Amino acid sequence: MTTSFPSSFDDCVARDRDDPLAERRDLFALPDGLLYLDGHSLGPATHKAxxxxxxxxxxxxxxxxxxxxxxxxxxxxxxxxxxxxxxxxxxxxxxxxxxxxxxxxxxxxxxxxxxxxxxxxxxxxxxxxxxxxxxxxxxxxxxxxxxxxxxxxxxxxxxxxxxxxxxxxxxxxxxxxxxxxxxxxxxxxxxxxxxxxxxxxxxxxxxxxxxxxxxxxxxxxxxxxxxxxxxxxxxxxxxxxxxxxxxxxxxxxxxxxxxxxxxxxxxxxxxxxxxxxxxxxxxxxxxxxxxxxEGITPAELEAKARALGDFCLSLAEKIGLQSSSPAISTRRGGHVTLHHENGYAIIQALIARGIIGDFRSPDAMRFGFSPLYTGFADVWRAMDALGDVLKTGEWDSPTFLARAKVT
Missing domain, CATH: 3.40.640.10 (Type I PLP-dependent aspartate aminotransferase-like (Major domain))
Incomplete structure (x- = not known):
């Protein structure tokens, strides 16, 4: 159970460095610079696959x-x-x-x-x-x-x-x-x-x-x-x-x-x-x-996913977003759902920044935290960018407001 959260990006990096699952990230063929928080919908490819x-x-x-x-x-x-x-x-x-x-x-x-x-x-x-x-x-x-x-x-x-x-x-x-x-x-x-x-x-x-x-x-x-x-x-x-x-x-x-x-x-x-x-x-x-x-127990997977989700919820609260997901320190699946009436456009603005989450109608923004390749620094970056998109109104663009077939 998470009892304290990193207070800075450097703290996140330090916690990720001590994470016994951190090396699993190298198993995945993720594009450089991309932050993928949509594994709850489609997991990324592994090199072996x-x-x-x-x-x-x-x-x-x-x-x-x-x-x-x-x-x-x-x-x-x-x-x-x-x-x-x-x-x-x-x-x-x-x-x-x-x-x-x-x-x-x-x-x-x-x-x-x-x-x-x-x-x-x-x-x-x-x-x-x-x-x-x-x-x-x-x-x-x-x-x-x-x-x-x-x-x-x-x-x-x-x-x-x-x-x-x-x-x-x-x-x-x-x-x-x-x-x-x-x-x-x-x-x-x-x-x-x-x-x-x-x-x-x-x-x-x-x-x-x-x-x-x-x-x-x-x-x-x-x-x-x-x-x-x-x-x-x-x-x-x-x-x-x-x-x-x-x-x-x-x-x-x-x-x-x-x-x-x-x-x-x-x-x-x-x-x-x-x-x-x-x-x-x-x-x-x-x-x-x-x-x-291989070599990982389901309990380890759940513990890390919950810790990342808890951290996300704590940061989302600071930028004024509400969530329908189970609260901090409560059992939940591997994703967190945040709500905003302009959620679709906000997700598109984040994707344009290289941060991939997804949207579910009418106003749900979902962020998935696969324990195999996601870390605390990823959560910090995503929520920091989300706060900036909201503050600047960057989402309010015809490009981001236009709905694609797959959301």
Whole structure:
């Protein structure tokens, strides 16, 4: 827990010098002079990931061709990479598989959860990440199930009342508020309901214990730095895996895919949730990116991310900005959200200065603090520049006010 903050830029530099994770920054191919505070949305490339991607394309694909499914271990890459992610979320190595997208995995799990739930009712909070809401809505329409779209923080109450299937993020994408997963799972158990967790903003920045949960999905392109569009992962606790079936029984989820049987027989465990052919190039980059986490515990990652977030909040308060993120010394995800009615233009002005954060409508400015490559000096520089942009009104320019497609 952070009890004191650096009082000057030099103090920040000194604290970064003593940081045991500081050397990890050299693993990343970040442009010189750029301050990247958007890793909660898209993590930067590592040198190893870029090299591995080239090897997979030029050697294994171009030269090895189809032989690489065996010779280069392609056939086991989704399973092996999932086992490495398992360590970062407090799961067993046989409980995580890399496959498909978060949206697809949430659909598969929410549909499969009907085998575990006393009620088919789907529950989603109205401030949940949009794709989670869309998946719940689409699945409800497809299965003709009841959908309860409830107000923020009412999901557990409705789950306790009705049972059913709740889709919920472990970390809120706007505020970085962290759900109490242990208490939530107690509610699910007592109600006969099931929670499908979205770990997208939690994986790689929080210390999790997924043994308390049954089902989850998450992305790999944020804090895990897997690359744009990197495949997601799916988690199914071992004691329930063989009791549920995927609604998308793909070839790779078959017990013996290369027997080419006409009828589907699910593989054991989480492997039954595999669908089509795994994206080997993306998987190769992700596998190499995970090397950056070797030798680090999730607790260390969370401690540093929280300290950086605390420092950001302390500096933001001094320049008069309000935040919807959990307060200093409170558990939160790896980003901090500040608010200003002209937030979009302000973020664009910062990007023009080489400081990259992001914006979420209507007025949220988000700054992410990946513990692997961000330091106290980075937070100082970002908040100092933010204060200057506000003081000078630099944001009030047609260039910065014009909205791009991606915010």
């Amino acid at each position: 870029l090299a591995r991607l080239e090897q997979a394309a030029k050697d294994e694909w171009a030269q090895g061709l189809i032989r690489s499914w065996n010779d280069a271990g392609w056939i086991d890459l989704a399973r092996d990479t999932g086992a490495r992610i398992a360590r970062l979320i407090g799961a067993g190595p046989d409980e995580v598989l890399v496959c498909d997208s978060v949206s697809t995995n949430l659909f598969k799990l929410a549909a499969a959860a009907r085998d575990l739930s006393a009620s088919p009712t789907l529950i989603i909070e109205e401030d949940e990440f949009p794709t989670d809401q869309y998946i719940a809505e689409g699945l409800a329409q497809l299965t003709k199930s009841n959908l309860l779209r409830v107000r923020p923080d009412e999901g557990l109450q409705r789950l306790a009342e009705t049972g059913g299937i709740l889709i919920r993020s472990a970390v809120n994408y706007r505020t970085a508020a962290v759900a109490d997963m242990k208490e939530a799972e107690k509610v699910a158990d007592l109600s006969g309901g099931v929670i499908v967790w979205d770990l997208s903003h939690a994986t790689g920045v929080l210390a999790l214990d997924m043994s308390i949960a049954r089902l989850a999905a998450g992305c790999t392109y944020k804090y895990l730095n897997g690359g744009p569009g990197a495949p997601a992962f799916i988690y199914v606790r071992q004691d329930v895996a063989n009791r549920i079936t995927s609604p998308l029984p793909g070839w790779m989820g078959h017990k013996s895919p290369f027997n080419f049987a006409s009828h589907y027989e699910p593989a054991d465990g989480v492997a039954r949730f595999a669908n089509g052919t795994p994206p080997i190039l993306s998987l190769s980059a992700l596998a190499a990116a995970l090397d950056a986490f």
